Amino acid sequence: MSDALVQRHDEDRIAVITLDSPGNRNALSRRLVAELGQALAEAGADESLHGVLLRSSHPVFCAGADLKEAATVDMVEAARSIIALQRSIAALPVPVVTRLDGPVRAGGLGLVASSDIVVCRDDVTFALTEVRLGLAAAVISIPLRARLSPRAASAWFLTGRQFAAAEALEHGLVTGVVDEAGMDAAVAGVLDDLRAGARQGLVEAKRLLTADLVADFDARGDEMARLSGLLFHSQVAQERMAAAIRR
Template identity: 50%
Template sequence: MTDELVHLAHADTADGRVATITLDSPHNRNALSRQLVTELLGHLAATADDPEVKVVVLRTAHRVFCSGADLSEAATAPMEEGARAVVELQRRIVAHPKPVVVALPGPVRAGGIGIVAAADVVVASTAATFALTEVKLGVTPAVISLTVLPRLTSRAASLVALGGEVFDGARAAAYGLVTTAVEPVELDAEVDRVVAALASGAPQGLAETKALLNRDLLARIDADGERLVELSARLFRSDAAREAMTAFLSRGR
């Protein structure tokens, strides 16, 4: 049997059950392979349907949260397939009836940033790093823009999307991409504090309040998702993108 890449665990607290979904695919830095995406979607569905679960925590077993698409599969799968998977992951988190909290200790890139932006609360380490490098590759952060752009201020969006430079957890908090950034040694304690506060809510109140908060974001995903999948695939297939990617890689970056 293939080892699972995403683990689901439960912990019962005084205020209800907390489900923890852990990405554990170190060989490719939690890249969004078919197996990882399938397992992650399955665990999100299971926690959504479990009436005992009050809060879902999404984290990594290692330092890197997610490196984006699994490039080893890119040559054998239609480009639209991977883009649609990222859209579906974002939608599943946004539409999830329970609060979803991301604990972010280290780097996150590409589709992983879309997952982070889809979550309700993100606690990041100041050592975590982010980058929207698509502009340097002749493409655009098409499908992750569904959740990323509504989180960022407009000025921050222009800076990070057009500049493509790496920024840290403190900057991500200032830009609106994450909720808060704390020193690495404080990450677990802050996640526990946030989760305890969320778990104190009544299930109906949590579900209805989340639906109210995410109504516009969910509508955006449903209205624009397929159009952005097509845009992403078209740009990645272009000669301009191939030339830019070759030049980018030749610089050893």
């Protein structure tokens, strides 16, 4: 394995893209976002593929924003990069299947919501923790509001509480929930179904399904990026992020 934060290998017309930044629990650092964006761009240009599998090399799928980095960089530009990353998942020609074997927090839910199919282990937990730091789930609100029931969105955005895989399934965040022993077979079944399809059919079906979401990214992405940056650079958020890092 290289020292890259995002790895790719192919398995019979499926690009397997693996988040591999254990030092910060796959937080959305500028480097990870850039490497994942590049991997997705390369997969999008590969006409041999029938799908992409997005997964993590270790238990935590994604911890959200990199709080240490957020104190030192232009978070408007960082937010624009995350908008572009989510859009690239939604606009990729072939389906993106996300495998969740561990916790997902904050910005990581944007990757999940932008994906086409999500297979989730039954002990995975989620939380939109932004509100507890003086933030709002701005850049990820675009795919989340497209997927979630309005009542679930209100509860999760406003309370920041942790919720389980069963609740995520009930309200549309994930596609299926299985136990640890069944994960490999469940994911393999989805990928085999994608391999059985004709690429032309997969591409056109996905285009139909994601057209509104891609248009929403284009219409509202910059507004959400500016809001996110404003909140990240606010005094209350800076103080709360510093306290969270010290814990």
